[in-house]
Amino acid sequence: MEKVMMVNVAHEEFRVNISASKRKTVFSLLKKQKFLFLLLLPGMLYFLIFKYIPMYGILLAFKDYNPQVGVLDSPWIGLKHFHQMFQMNYFWTVTANTLKISILKIVIGFPAPIIFALLLNELVSNKFRRIVQTISYLPHFLSWIIVAGLIFQLVSPSYGIYGFLCEAFGWQPRILMGDGKSFLQILLISNVWKEIGYGSIIYLAAIAGINPDMYESAKIDGAGRFKQCWYITIPCILPTIAMLFVLGLGGILDGGFDQIFNLYNSMVMPTADIIDTFVYRIGLVEMQYSFSTAVGIAKSLIALILVLGANWIVGKISNYTIF
Structure with a gap:
């Protein structure tokens, strides 16, 4: 009995020593790399303030929110909003639109x-390559409000370039932004x-x-530019x-x-309305805060399942995974 007690005491002392050693190592690392951790601090504060603290609002999905009494004092209704959401036919319509546009x-x-x-990499002139890169990056830094204004100016049947070309060739112009198929192509x-430039x-x-x-x-083996790209470049960036x-x-x-919020209109609503625009309307316009939160949670859960599934499939096919 005494031997068992001695073994337990020794084991406990060993665990304490390991814990103390780990703490000492962590504090030593913090002290040694303090400036690197200071550089990391703004990013951590960003995610803490704008990503994790707002998760407190998830409670809205399970309550009948009343702004006068606040989130905690609003009555608890459980999964009522989720049942309402899955029974709503229009929810499946906007989900189908979202999947279609995203895919x-x-x-x-x-x-x-x-x-x-790959095409830029094949350019021989470095100066020309830099010019093309710079031009292709610029649209990324334009807001969708500006881009939407440019698109309206281009495709307008009355005062846009599209209308001018139709008039010049004797064609009958169509309202492209009012046709679901044309609107999707414009998107x-x-x-x-x-x-495309920023993504490259x-x-x-x-x-x-x-x-x-x-x-x-x-x-040396006689491979041309195409074979070099196919057998070296693409496998290396896979x-x-x-x-x-x-x-x-x-x-x-x-x-x-x-993009869609700044471009769509009532004529293309059946085709262009997605989950985010639906949440915006019912949440901020119609002020159904609890229901819109439930829709947002459902969207996040579906996206998580898709990411995990895609990661598993890509891992099986190419042996490259991110977690």
């Missing part, structure tokens, strides 16, 4: 920066135009990190492509609120 943006918009980066084209930055950086000796060996693809799927239910 089309991934299918068309995701490969575009990759192809653009996709404008999204690619705005983001990461791929260009990945390409720049490839060992030049691999290209020299390929040249981990970056896989990572960005999985991260991109995390926003598959976003659909692009800024």
Whole structure:
């Protein structure tokens, strides 16, 4: 019995010593790398203030919120808003619109920066390459309000370039922003135009990190530019492509609120209305705060499932995962 007690005491002392050693190591690291942790502090405060503290508002989804009494004193109603949401036919309509628009943006918009980066990498003139890069980056820094104004000026049948061309060739102009199919095409084209240059930055950086000796060996073996790109460049940037693809799927239910909110109208509402614009209307316009919070939570849960599933599938196919 005494031996067992002695073993337990020794084991407890060993655990205490390990804990003390770990604390000492952590404090030593904090002291040694204090300036690096100070640089990390603004980012941590950003996520704490704008990402984690607002999660307190999740309670709204389970309460019948009354602004006069506040969140905590509002009556608890459980999953009532979720039942109401899943029984609403229009919720499934906006969900289908969101998935359709997001999937089309991934299918068309995701490969575009990759192809653009590969083409830029093949340019011989560095000066011309820098000029093209600079021009292609600029649209990213324009807000969607400005881009929407430009689009309206371009496609207007009365005073835009589209109307001028139709008049010049004797065609009958259509209201492109009022037709669901044309509106969807404008969404996709404008999204690619705005983001293709900025999205290629990461791929260009990945390409720049490839060992030049691999290209020299390929040249000696007689490989042309296309084969070098196919057998060296693309396989080397495949981990970056896989990572960005999985991260991109995390926003598959976003659909692009800024873009659609500044472009859509009542004529294309059945086609262009997405979850985010739906939440905006019922939450801020109609002031149904609890119900809109429930819709936002459902959207986040579906997006989480899609990210985990996509990460698993990409891991099975290419052995590249982000977690």
